[in-house]
Amino acid sequence: MPGVPPTRFVYLGPEGTFSEQALRTVPAADRGVLTPARSVPEALDALRAGEADAALVPLENSIGGQVGVTLDELANGEPLIITREVVLPVQFVLAAADDRSLDSIRSVAAHPQASAQCRRWLREHVPQATVVDVLSNATAAIGAGTGEFDAAVCAAIGATRYKLHVLAKDIADNPDAVTRFALVSRPGPPPPPTGDDLTTLAVYIAHDRVGALLAVLTELSVRGVNLTRIESRPTGERLGRYVFFLDCGGHVAEAQMGEALQGLRRICADVRFLGSYPRASNGDPPPRRAPGLSDDDFTDAARWLAQLRTGT
């Protein structure tokens, strides 16, 4: 029901990963039931089936880029909308079943993206260790817990959950790496505009030509709608057919975004609205609108048009 906060949450599991950590930053999750899913499709299917009220899944990482499976799942199947974004610093730890010296470590379990992000640290601090690829950060933690591996690269929450000793903190080569997650719901009224919102769209263009993409960007540009992200994903039909995911500054309830969305709807083969939600602050001020493109300018222009139409 609109207005009722979700109480049943599903997230990309297993327990002890960054997704759980991201979900725990959402206030309503404190009093809710949190269930891990084995995969993004499973999480979103549970939401679509009504088994959960909201799902938390990763969208992109500032090092690793897009999370293709999430984008694909949002673009296909029953419509869902993003109601919140969570941007989480990705701080990796090196953890082991007991407190031991780094010199003594011979094998380190790590998800390939995690070891990639910690490559320099691992080379400097545990040069003698073999890095073994595993399928998730939680798998790595479990493997260290059982002694299959001497240590694991994992999230802090994973070390806690699997009762590991943290041997080193903040071991990522880029200390500013973040992952961006989406809290997703079944369709309903979007959260109210805050003055600094994002709107996410999946856009299909008739032909994957420069002209068609130019037309899409022009629809945004003439309304002063800024584009903060553009990702392409294959539609699966063949090479060269893409769906574009756009993150635009603004909210569907605002005049300029409304006009831009109508423009896209008219010229695109298809547009799927994936939600308007508050931008997670990164410390930057919200972007300023160009002259003539403020809310007041839209209001003034609408009033002027009404006068022209009645001749007053």
Add this chain to the structure above:
Amino acid sequence: MPGVPPTRFVYLGPEGTFSEQALRTVPAADRGVLTPARSVPEALDALRAGEADAALVPLENSIGGQVGVTLDELANGEPLIITREVVLPVQFVLAAADDRSLDSIRSVAAHPQASAQCRRWLREHVPQATVVDVLSNATAAIGAGTGEFDAAVCAAIGATRYKLHVLAKDIADNPDAVTRFALVSRPGPPPPPTGDDLTTLAVYIAHDRVGALLAVLTELSVRGVNLTRIESRPTGERLGRYVFFLDCGGHVAEAQMGEALQGLRRICADVRFLGSYPRASNGDPPPRRAPGLSDDDFTDAARWLAQLRTGT
């Protein structure tokens, strides 16, 4: 009063010119009072002062181009709007006080634009005659009537009014030349849309730069509004400062024109609305809209947006 047809008409005189002929094609003029004015400013001042209900003035000629004084008068002073356009074939006659042979003609009075449009005919048929510049077509007819000149190049209506003999008809070198006139009123509700209308605007851009004009055209283009005419006139401040007169396909009451007008209002230094009125048919079918830019497409997009906003 809106809806009441005008009864007092003023037009660019003197009597017996193409302007009177154009005005007589307007049905309401049959039962109205028609008064010539000495100039376009005088005609429009009479309208502004409430001494007339409508004024008929020339806008452009297919050979001679813009009628600058009309454009300047519409852009400045109290706002007026065009409610109708009249496109009149410009058929010149050679007329004289009595029926005489072409060989006997030694002098021909003509307005410079008229003699320019009949240059080839005059050279072939009255090569012996001197062409004397006069200030209007009616002045030429009057001069032929008084015998000051042997003959005059004038409009058929001028020959009739000044009781001249028509020595030759259709003497313009380009038989398809036309003049376009505007019937102008004080502001009021525009005539209802017909499905094939024009909207005329005077547009001031902040800086006379390629970027600013590009932005104006883009506002039209993204809404599928076609531009059938663009004229520039100096604003009088200095060289390089222009006001642009645009004729756009569509009506202020229509969704796409409304959106385009609001866009121009937002980005331009000033926009003066000069009326929406039926296009005078030139035999061409009305231009088709590009895909995604029909009225239905606008209606569909508005409905879709409403659904997104309520989450239904």
Add this chain to the structure above:
Amino acid sequence: MPGVPPTRFVYLGPEGTFSEQALRTVPAADRGVLTPARSVPEALDALRAGEADAALVPLENSIGGQVGVTLDELANGEPLIITREVVLPVQFVLAAADDRSLDSIRSVAAHPQASAQCRRWLREHVPQATVVDVLSNATAAIGAGTGEFDAAVCAAIGATRYKLHVLAKDIADNPDAVTRFALVSRPGPPPPPTGDDLTTLAVYIAHDRVGALLAVLTELSVRGVNLTRIESRPTGERLGRYVFFLDCGGHVAEAQMGEALQGLRRICADVRFLGSYPRASNGDPPPRRAPGLSDDDFTDAARWLAQLRTGT
């Protein structure tokens, strides 16, 4: 012959008009032969026929706008190019056959554009006088000289030539009014770039649609070529067919203008090059280029491309 300054000049007569005054600002005219022509077509025909080496004709006035006949003559017939522009303040005088009081003046001869530009002054200083339209500023001066009219509105040079007394100077309502003239030659190498030049073009677009004009402006915009003037003139075929006259900042010899011209040549139905010549200073600094669009940026990009092509 290229490089040899012109010695035989023709200009829009009669003698004693602003055109002669403008021509006398051209250094080579001091030692040349100056011949008035009865009209712009006559002046340019004399040039085309080899009877003159250069012609001086008016292009536009900051109050009256385009001089249509000049634009039409440059767009049609044998190609000619502009080699110099002259911008002349339009300072009108009131002159009479003898020194007399303003109170005593009953009739003033004036070209309609001249009386329009002095309307306020005439109303305030000679309210009792009838203003009589005549066909040129020189005709007005001649009429005052013969006593046909009590006074004339004319150029200072006209008062001098026809030996009139100047009763009042600087009588134009707008003291900053200027007329812009072009010095025209038969085709040849353009004058060398000065760093602040203009290039004039006549551009025909396939269809007079917003999209086609947008494409023209885009070709300029992407090369950072600024547009300082755009005029439309009918092609004469029918209403709604125009040729556009563009004044662009830059010189045909420069890389960015060269690229822009090639772009226009490719997409337009026709482009006629009407010359590159130094901009007449109006006191403003030359416009700055946007980032990435300086000559150095063009040179750097060309060098980079050459390296890519050879793989070095």
Add this chain to the structure above:
Amino acid sequence: MPGVPPTRFVYLGPEGTFSEQALRTVPAADRGVLTPARSVPEALDALRAGEADAALVPLENSIGGQVGVTLDELANGEPLIITREVVLPVQFVLAAADDRSLDSIRSVAAHPQASAQCRRWLREHVPQATVVDVLSNATAAIGAGTGEFDAAVCAAIGATRYKLHVLAKDIADNPDAVTRFALVSRPGPPPPPTGDDLTTLAVYIAHDRVGALLAVLTELSVRGVNLTRIESRPTGERLGRYVFFLDCGGHVAEAQMGEALQGLRRICADVRFLGSYPRASNGDPPPRRAPGLSDDDFTDAARWLAQLRTGT
């Protein structure tokens, strides 16, 4: 040395994956030495270090999308260029250590992307089996060979190499799925144009704003350069900073591509050229150029400009 075909090839291993299969379609690889690398970075580092003459790495899959690590490695480090693309149908097989009935299979090893692409087939034909995620298609084949798993989803070449029995062929849900690979070299002259080539670029824009991306697309569009792919990758600095990978129709040696590249070089923060190479035919005819944008149009425009500059 330019012109000398490469003889030492490195490819994304292990042996028996689609990368090896793709490399074996390159004629020169027949007579060359082929070495597997453990990862894309390792393959490209070997190339940069001079230990190999060419590297074959995956770029994108028509189902799974971009191969982020390849894009990142091409955008960073010492420049490399693509000299050839290989598009390979992705045909999966189900293979086992010996010939056995599908009913008897209890566990299937598969790389997560492989099992995702065969989901429907597996559900229909081996519903009783548990699918176990492993880290590569080759790992799956090895696991089936050792008996750790009853069967593996892998490439045909993997079944051959690890001496497995193929139980079922063409088991992918989408029979048209393909992977696109790049053959990469150290910088040198690109292969000659064939009339149907692609050029790949990595483009950094000053600010990730709609206006900047619009400007990039406009540079391509005005030269008639078509865009067949656009991918974004994070630059790693922070969320919202991207590098764009563009595949454009045309060859660096051609006039229009040359002009477009220079335009991008001027307006972008940085452009890295990643090669011009023949398009792998997908059966479609090469795209036609828009009017005015053929090679002949470029040649004609260059000749015209040369004439304008000399005044001939």
